[in-house]
Amino acid sequence: MANAATSKTGQGRTYGGQSSGERQADRRERLIRAAIATYGEQGYRRTTVADVCRTAGLTPRYFYESFANSEALLIAAYKEVTRIALDTLRAAASALEDAEPEARLEAMLSAYYTLLRERPASARVFVAEMSGISAAVDAAFEIGLSKFAKLLAQTSDPEWCETDEGALRKTGVMHGLLAIARSWIADECKAPIADIVAVALPFCRILIDRDAR
């Protein structure tokens, strides 16, 4: 994926005070940031490689230095967005370390929807742009979702354990939560967070319901 910066030495040299690797990493980051902003603005489907490069202040040449193709950047952008969201949820749960599981669950959901509202571009990438692009994107999306499901379940039920039969349920719950978020966002996040959390809660209860396990 990453063409080493130069061909002969394989190392390159410093430039603008940065080593070859630093410069390349910097460009990669700029591309990811630009991707989130652009996908969030006009959607992945409508943005070209050239669009992202323009926003990043780079040229297509540098795009292919860091990413094999457009999809690879989408996946990278999604991973970045997911990483931030997971951190936020963990923080919300930690802040209520001694509270009831149900309260912690509510706190996480609340943090999640708040984050979506505060970062519209990231939100769009997260809830709306990862569907129907390709098998690779679908796979990356499912992996990200399952991380969320696991976090939600573990935090709200300390004795929760992963089982195979639970995988289907996890998938269903996460896509349900996503659809709720998508619909809420499509309506410009007009409904209060508390209302959205109330709608989302019963779905999470499915996740941690032991009777049905």
Next chain:
Amino acid sequence: MANAATSKTGQGRTYGGQSSGERQADRRERLIRAAIATYGEQGYRRTTVADVCRTAGLTPRYFYESFANSEALLIAAYKEVTRIALDTLRAAASALEDAEPEARLEAMLSAYYTLLRERPASARVFVAEMSGISAAVDAAFEIGLSKFAKLLAQTSDPEWCETDEGALRKTGVMHGLLAIARSWIADECKAPIADIVAVALPFCRILIDRDAR
């Protein structure tokens, strides 16, 4: 959308024993059938207008006689698939007219997943191909889903009434059920129908839960 068969008379004449309108309707149907088969086989994204026409035994000229563009055909194919599925669910519910609501709900779910397994092409169109194409397709998809939600809710709870707040929940439930179906199908429908229904049931209970309304 439908260019009248001829330009001068506006009516056309019989040909091959069929009137102008009959021939056109026939071609339209063939295109829809071919679309379901082809989308089901290789996915909407990878099928070209020419592909569908080839399968239908027609030429692109006739495609544009009945559909404005590729998306319009996808929507028409989806509507056809949805129509059949809704009929099947209604029939399953009717067969248990006097049973408990919960039993009727189970029967509908069972009929639904059975249908998906029996018609893989239609299933793929229904659960996997309608995401991320365009706003028009998204809209058609949501309309179809809400019909299902309404049917499920009404049949399992005779006194069910539609409310605005319920819309979000309905969306979440339906997308949850869809994700379950998608995942099951991706695994070649290996799990027994009864297991899938068991996973799906709690989602439906959210739909008709009055406490949370």
Next chain:
DNA sequence: GCCAACTGATAATACCCATTTCCAGATTGG
């Protein structure tokens, strides 16, 4: 200061496909 490694910008190159148009032959009504 010199050469090779960098940089940004532009512009080929190449492919894919929707949509339209053309054509030669088949079919009909009168």
Next chain:
DNA sequence: CCAATCTGGAAATGGGTATTATCAGTTGGC
């Protein structure tokens, strides 16, 4: 039988964009 209407097939047109290659100028090691 004849002219108009229809048919299937194939090819022309046109737009869009991913991906690569080129180039003139800049920068850094030595």
